[in-house]
Amino acid sequence: MKRLISGLSVLVALSMILVSCAPTEVEVIKTVEVEVPGETIIQTVEVPVEVPVEAPIVAYERSETFYIAGSAWGPLNDWNPFITWSKANSTGTNGLVYESLFQFNPMTGELTPFLAESGEWSSPTTYDLTLRQDLTWSDGEALTAEDVVFTFELGNQYPALWFSPIWDYLLSVTADGDYDVQFTFTENPVYQEFSNNLYNIFIVPKHLWEDRTEEDITAGVNENPIGSGAYLYDTHSEDRNVWVRNENWWGIDVFGLPSPKRIVDIRFASNNVALGAVIKGDLDLSNNFLPGIATLSEKGYVDTYYAKAPYMLAANTAVLFLNTTKPPMDDPAFRRALAFAINVDDIVNVAYANLVAASNPAGLLPTLSKYNDEDVIDRLGFTYDPAQTASILEGAGYTMGADGFYQAPDGSAIELEVTCPFGWTDWMEAINVIATSAQEAGINIKAVTPDYGAWNTALTDGTFDMTLNNWAGMSNTPWTLYNLLFRSPIQEIMGSGNFGRYDNQVMFDLVDDLARVPVDDEEGMKAAVSAIQELMLTDLPMIPLWYNGLWAQFSSAVWTNWPTEDSAAAALPCTWNGYWQMGGLQMLIDLELVPTE
Template identity: 60%
Template sequence: TGTMWGPPGSWNPITPWAVATGTRGLCYESLFLYDPLTDEYTPWLAESGEWVSSNVYELKVRKGIRWSDGVMFTADDVKFTFELGKNYEGVFYSTMWKWLTDVEKVNDYTLKFHFSEALYQEWGNVMYTMMMVPDHIWKDRTEEEITAGANENPIGSGAYLYESHGADRMVWVRNDKWWATELLGLKPAPKRIVDLINASNNVSLGMVLKGELDLSNNFLPGVADLVNWGYVTTYYPEAPYMLSANTAFLFMNLTKKPMDDPTFRRAVSFAINVNQIVNVAYANLVEATDPTGLLPTWSKYVDQDVVEKLGFSYDPEQAKAILADAGYKDVDGDGFVEAPDGSKIDLSIIVPFGWTDWMESIKIIARGCQAVGINLQ
């Protein structure tokens, strides 16, 4: 539990922000797998891939893979998946075609990708985040079906098949004809994977205490006590207990003033006490990120000189100075600054109800902003 926000209603890997958990990974698969802990790629649907020149990437498709309906997986499926982005702007990776010029099918199991500008890092990300879809099923679909359809009863290449879903769960059943069992000697242990939807962290905590969950990705209040009492086993035996899987950001509505002002946003960044969020709101269940937002395993790629020059840390006095220098002043004496044009600033911050860690976090963010003169409620 802890991976879905609401009842499952889509199994379309072309809309990754809306799909039921497991659609990407369990049902549909990528060309490579990537392990962020070791920074290593593992060939998956692809047998290999290499840059044969500065702007040409050659991909070899693994032979012997079948879709769950029995049809062979070939270079046609790879070419089709990539070209969806070329044909439809609504496909999330369509912008790739600003620097990808052509996907050349050499034979049934070999392709060459030609680039006007080879963005190597972004291409590496594509290799493990883009799920392949079957040409023989998707080629007759309309643009709306591709970019917004639910894709019910999905046909993928993965280790699990859609079995059922309900208002509170998504159920996947093992694909006993999965290609990797024969080709790689792999067989998933669970017969079924059931992802449950919980309304809040406290509901999830109750299920953990009653032994109703095998794996939880929810924030668990009092996790240190739960570990000491033997209710849960965590990745790390002590804080932060869990691996860092993503970075929590404060998203601002840049269409509204003064959040469209980079200087104002920079002042906000100095007003937020990240360590208090980590230590109090999360009870040390997470790690504090640096200004880049990158996961700890990628710290080796960070230019610390740039971070020192352009980064930020909790410093209320610096936040006040930035605001003052940019013309944000308390004109009416109510303790909150007005915008440089004299207009009132009245902002609000929200998160989903029931996410107790996030609810506590925004209280800390609001207090920090109020302390430097920003009216954030």
């Protein structure tokens, strides 16, 4: 049995945080173990300690400034909207400076026009788009259909750009005047992929980019970025990026003025320092993973999207990729046995203290659950059941060795590793649970935590045994997840998915079939997803485990009207790259200052 430390103890600890006033110190959190007399329990709780802060957090007029953290993993490298892997470090480049044609509301599943005024399929192979009038770049030049054509054509010209694959099916993009754009496709277009591109490709100004070299476009720094968005680049340093509101933003009359004049994105030395700053009211929103939030939220010291467990929205699915090129992971029976051996409830309850929820076996996020084939999942899914593990393994010829672990059918020992990057503390706890529960079921697995570089190399080279990954996040289509899980063709370096190198042309064809279903054909999408889930749960080349949270802890000391489960706005409390056009910008528009007495 496990329970939380008493409310009085938490209150005392938090009161110590709140009264701290030293300008160069902040009270933060460390983990301690608490034993309750008469019960065999140990509970991790949070108590305050003091840690130095290298620089003052608040440096601008507080009532005009929105302080955020939790998106950047290193110093800012560039402002290039096409270098997606580095945009975490300059979050806001995409979504605040550069804008997309549409935005996506994950809570309703709808695309809403943004730079575009409208868009529709006028024929099975023709998509007609009309821009809003009076769109402008921040240098005062007009944003027109030519800018849209130019941006999409870059993908045709430079295969290094992430969206270039759309040109396998796109024949042409043409402008008709200043506002109308026509996309012409080959027969049977990839409707799902294109719909995803409509809110993820960020339009750039032709007049500033057309004379740039391929190197500049695909890998350049793009200093002092000129976009069409609600914010402008202001300044940056080693530990922060600063954006300032574009007072001439074209969208003010359409959507309203974003409330903060400045956004300061801070990189903290640790998540604990970020938590202390939120509690003190110096930091408005932290999108870090912060242990102990459940207690702090219930006591009212921070706010979260949900008032109760799991507290956070589901942002992506944590998947255990199994290297199907290595024995025994090349055996579907072993993979299925392993799925029954993993105690996901312990990951949810112990590693995350109920900040996440278990995934369904097919992996789709709750926002896409309407596409699940529940009959298939009920018939072929899995839950924690070590007895099933034993039954499957023994039925497939595996035998128990003298060391208490199963041996392969040929009598060889099974010794495997499950990995995640060192320092990813929540995942480190999770793989410990995976290894421990597997060992208890008779499968010899050891948790190993290489540094990020070594882990990523093994991931893309295919030299791991099994590893965690969560790269498929919120999306308007289930195609996004299954395209990542079953990416094809299999190549020497698998940098964008299918890391376990599951080589099944039938599955590849099923994912392609889904890509070609029109986005308004819900029944067709369900049928395509059903076929994918049937084969996926039969072969289990990877194991969906839990929904990683959209980590969001916010303070109402300065700003209020946050997006929560009770709010009606299509907003998300998230500053991660890729989320500004999925409700992050709407959050900025909806925020209100806390009234002063």
